[in-house]
Amino acid sequence: MGAGHHHRIHRPGDTPVHRLPPQCKLAAVAAFAIVVVATPRTAVWAFAVYAALLAAVAAVARIPPGFVLRRMAIEIPFVAFALALPFIGLGERVPVLGLRLSEEGLWAAWNILAKATLGVVASILLAATTEPRLILQGARRLRLPPLLVQIAMFMLRYLDVILDEMRRMRIARESRGFVARDLRAAPVLARSAGALFIRSYERGERVHLAMLSRGYTGVMPVLDDAAAPPAAWARALSLPAAAAVVAVLALTVA
Amino acid sequence: MHVPDGFFNAAVSVSAGVVAAAGVAVCLRAARRELDDRTAPMAGLVAAFVFAAQMLNFPVAAGTSGHLLGGALAAVLVGPYTAVLAVSVVLIVQAFLFADGGLTALGINILLMAIVTAVVGWAVFRLVTAVLPRGKPAITAASFLAALVSVPASALVFTLLFWLGGTAPIDVAAVAAAMGGVHVLIGIGEGLITALTVSAVLAVRPDLVYGARGLAAPLVLRTADGETRVPQPAAPAPAAPARRPGRFLLGGVAVALVLAGVVSFYASGDPDGLEKVAGDKGFDAGEEEHGLAGSPLADYGVQGVENERLSVGLAGIVGVGVTVVIGGAVFYLVRRRTGDETAPGRVGDTGRAAV
Numbered sequence: 052m053g054a055g056h057h058h059r060i061h062r063p064g065d066t067p068v069h070r071l072p073p074q075c076k077l078a079a080v081a082a083f084a085i086v087v088v089a090t091p092r093t094a095v096w097a098f099a100v101y102a103a104l105l106a107a108v109a110a111v112a113r114i115p116p117g118f119v120l121r122r123m124a125i126e127i128p129f130v131a132f133a134l135a136l137p138f139i140g141l142g143e144r145v146p147v148l149g150l151r152l153s154e155e156g157l158w159a160a161w162n163i164l165a166k167a168t169l170g171v172v173a174s175i176l177l178a179a180t181t182e183p184r185l186i187l188q189g190a191r192r193l194r195l196p197p198l199l200v201q202i203a204m205f206m207l208r209y210l211d212v213i214l215d216e217m218r219r220m221r222i223a224r225e226s227r228g229f230v231a232r233d234l235r236a237a238p239v240l241a242r243s244a245g246a247l248f249i250r251s252y253e254r255g256e257r258v259h260l261a262m263l264s265r266g267y268t269g270v271m272p273v274l275d276d277a278a279a280p281p282a283a284w285a286r287a288l289s290l291p292a293a294a295a296v297v298a299v300l301a302l303t304v305a
Numbered sequence: 306m307h308v309p310d311g312f313f314n315a316a317v318s319v320s321a322g323v324v325a326a327a328g329v330a331v332c333l334r335a336a337r338r339e340l341d342d343r344t345a346p347m348a349g350l351v352a353a354f355v356f357a358a359q360m361l362n363f364p365v366a367a368g369t370s371g372h373l374l375g376g377a378l379a380a381v382l383v384g385p386y387t388a389v390l391a392v393s394v395v396l397i398v399q400a401f402l403f404a405d406g407g408l409t410a411l412g413i414n415i416l417l418m419a420i421v422t423a424v425v426g427w428a429v430f431r432l433v434t435a436v437l438p439r440g441k442p443a444i445t446a447a448s449f450l451a452a453l454v455s456v457p458a459s460a461l462v463f464t465l466l467f468w469l470g471g472t473a474p475i476d477v478a479a480v481a482a483a484m485g486g487v488h489v490l491i492g493i494g495e496g497l498i499t500a501l502t503v504s505a506v507l508a509v510r511p512d513l514v515y516g517a518r519g520l521a522a523p524l525v526l527r528t529a530d531g532e533t534r535v536p537q538p539a540a541p542a543p544a545a546p547a548r549r550p551g552r553f554l555l556g557g558v559a560v561a562l563v564l565a566g567v568v569s570f571y572a573s574g575d576p577d578g579l580e581k582v583a584g585d586k587g588f589d590a591g592e593e594e595h596g597l598a599g600s601p602l603a604d605y606g607v608q609g610v611e612n613e614r615l616s617v618g619l620a621g622i623v624g625v626g627v628t629v630v631i632g633g634a635v636f637y638l639v640r641r642r643t644g645d646e647t648a649p650g651r652v653g654d655t656g657r658a659a660v
Contacts, residue, residue, distance in 0.1 A: 060403060077401070084408040089315045092472075125405050129309050140474045155474035162472050166311020167407060174404035183402050190401075198333050198344060203394045205349020206356065207402075213353040217361070231364045238501050244358050244373070245505025248382060251357075252513055255350030259343050269342035 060122055060178040067286070068112035068180045072279035073189025075287030080177045082291035086298050087169045092162035094301030098169065104293055105172050112180045122175050126167050133167075136160040183207055192279075201271055205258070213251055220246065307399065307406030308413050308463075315409070317470030322412025328420045329393050335386040344387075351383050352391040356398070363498055376422025376459075377430070377452035378499045381444075382506065384515040385427035392419035413466060417459045426455035430516055441507050444517050448503040453496035460488035 063069075068076075083101075090097050109119060137147075140156020147157070178186070187207065191200040220243045229239060259267075313321075336344050355375040362372050375395075379388035393415045399405040406414045433447035464481045467473075471480075503514065511517055524535040 081408055084310055085315070088310055088318060088407075088409045122404060125403070126309055129312070136473055136475070139479075153474065159473040163309070163311050167309035170310030170407045170409065171404050174400065174408060178402050178404055186401055196330070196333055198337065199329065199390070199394065199397075201345035202348045202352060202390060203398055205346050206352035206391075206394055206398060209350055210353045210356060213350070213357045214360075217357050231362070233364050234497075237363055237497060240361060240363055241498055241501030242505040244361055244498070244502040245509065247357060248354050248502070248506055249510050249513060251350045251354035252347070252383075255343075255347045258350065259346040262346065263342075267342065269345075271345075 060175060061182055062114060062118065062179045063182075064113055064180065066112045066180070068108060068176075071180075071287050072192075072283050073181050073185040074192040075189075075279050075283050076177055076181055077186065077189045077193060079287040079290050080173050082288070083173050083294050084170045086291055086294040087166055087173075090166075090298045090301055092158055092165070094304065095161075097297050097301040098165045100297045101169050101294055102172075104290060105169065105176065108176055108290060109172075112176065114176060114179050118179070119172055119175050123168070123171055126171050129163065129167055133160040133163040136163075188275075191273075197270070204271075205255075209251075209254065209258070212254070213247070216250055217243075217247055307396070308410040308417070310407030310409050312407070312410060312472060313413060313466060314470040314472055317466055318409045318413060320412075321416050321466065322409075325393075325412040325415040325420060328389065329415065332386040332389040332393075336384075336390055339384065339386060344390075347383070348387050348390045348394070351379060351387060352394040352398075355379055355391050356395050358502075359395075363494065373498055373502075374418060374422060374456065374459075374495055376418060377426025377448070377455040377495070378502060380423040380427040381430055381448045381451060381499070381503055381516040382514055385423050387515075388423040388427070389419050392423060395419075417463055417466075421459045421462050422455040425458040426451040429454045434516070439520065441504070441511070441517070441520070444507060444514065444520070445500050445504045448516070449496040449500035451496075452499035453492045456492035456495050457485055457488045460484040 087098075087101055090101075109116070136159050137152040137156040140153030140159060144151040145154045145157075146152075181189070184204075184207065187200055187204050190203070191197060224239065224243065229236070231240060336348060340347055355378075358373050358375055358378070360372065376388060376392050379391055382388075383391070396406060396414050396419060397411065400408055400411050400414070430447045430451040433450050434443055437443035437446060461481075461484075464477065464484050467480050468477045503516075506514055507517060511520060526533045526535060
């Protein structure tokens with residue numbers, strides 16, 4: 052789970068997708084994900100249309116397919132689970148390629164694979180075309196609790212610092228001949244985790260005092276709170292709107 | 306492991322989202338009461354720590370390794386409210402910035418990995434420390450048990466949600482057995498790492514461990530005249546009385562009920578998950594095995610075969626009800642319990658802030 056986090060997904064660029072205000076993109080991706088999840092799984096063609104929509108967005112944003120594919124590795128555990136479903140699922144068995152598989156399990160596997168993949172690709176496109184800092188700004192403009200957004204901002208700001216501390220501790224351990232082989236290594240690693248916590252907490256206190264001395268009162272000053280123009284909203288929401296039309300069609304057909 | 310999109314149906318996803326939002330809102334208010342304007346930087350740095358600690362791989366046996374989930378650890382180290390906030394923020398950042406965990410499943414992920422682990426972990430921790438004699442060994446043992454119980458508890462809630470609105474046609478008893486078995490093992494690892502980490506922090510900075518407040522010996526000044534005990538600084542006047550979140554919670558529950566009932570009406574055009582399983586007699590088999598025959602939900606599912614949409618709507622509403630009642634009960638207990646001891650907590654906090 053943690054393996055994929057070392058590499059930031061953001062891919063700088065200057066395309067129409069990159070330039071959209073972050074709050075519009077956030078709302079669009081969230082709405083798109085909800086529409087995808089609400090689509091009946093029997094409407095296979097609808098999911099093909101969704102994939103085509105995302106491909107179009109990726110093309111406009113000039114995100115190469117390989118970039119998206121590499122970062123989709125994050126859903127592998129659930130792919131494994133989905134692939135097991137036809138074998139362990141309940142219900143009537145149908146012969147597929149000489150195997151007797153659960154029909155219901157096949158549908159469920161398709162359902163999870165299709166929806167999870169579309170959701171992951173949509174999230175990857177959002178993160179690839181939007182700076183992390185801007186995503187949080189967008190969240191604030193979408194009226195998420197300001198305190199929550201502030202916490203996320205602090206986390207993001209100091210994440211690399213904390214990760215660097217952890218990396219330095221690892222180098223220090225390994226330069227003293229430490230190799231984590233089995234459970235006996237756990238106390239050493241736990242002491243590192245404890246030290247990391249103390250350093251993080253103390254850094255938090257120092258950051259707080261430094262901010263107090265600069266006039267912090269619990270609220271971060273808002274430098275730019277420009278509302279997104281309606282045209283930007285229209286452009287961003289065209290993705291979930293198109294998906295919603297497809298979903299309604301799929302519901303009425305089904 | 307983060308739940309992706311499409312794993313749960315829309316009704317359960319939305320209901321869990323509303324419950325998670327209500328839980329986070331309660332924690333935001335409570336954390337601000339405990340930490341004042343320190344909330345943002347402290348919770349932010351703790352979130353960064355949790356994120357980093359999740360990357361620390363602990364070797365279990367040859368070839369396999371595990372890592373912390375961190376909910377119970379954070380609850381013991383910084384208190385349940387800040388812990389829920391920190392882990393929730395980690396999950397939010399992972400969903401939006403790292404595409405890890407579905408956006409529609411964010412509520413489920415927060416409910417399972419932040420709220421359930423931290424609340425259950427803290428409840429177990431308080432219980433064990435209340436029973437055992439005071440001291441550092443008790444704190445370490447309580448941390449172990451808290452983390453140990455928190456992981457299967459999270460798996461249990463996962464199974465409950467799966468029963469209400471999972472999209473995979475697996476016998477619920479099988480899910481419960483598989484999830485329970487695996488997560489007891491994971492829980493042992495989590496407990497071990499948590500206990501070791503807490504004892505490492507206790508050895509260096511016991512004042513930083515929220516769960517060990519009040520353990521520090523009073524300051525004694527030894528002068529020529531003898532020893533004088535410095536009294537603990539008086540607790541500051543309690544902050545403005547906390548407004549009870551009753552109205553807010555009621556509103557959230559109402560919204561969840563409407564969404565669960567209405568959304569599922571329109572969302573589940575095809576016989577999805579629950580009622581399909583019921584139709585395939587999956588629940589019937591499950592009932593015989595683990596005695597769910599008396600469960601009203603099983604009845605809804607079975608009756609609902611004639612009217613599938615109604616069935617999902619009802620199941621969604623019942624799901625919200627069950628989740629809210631359980632979550633509400635746990636929150637109420639925790640609030641009561643921590644409410645009793647805000648005074649010593651504030652002393653410790655203000656003392657720390659002044660250092």
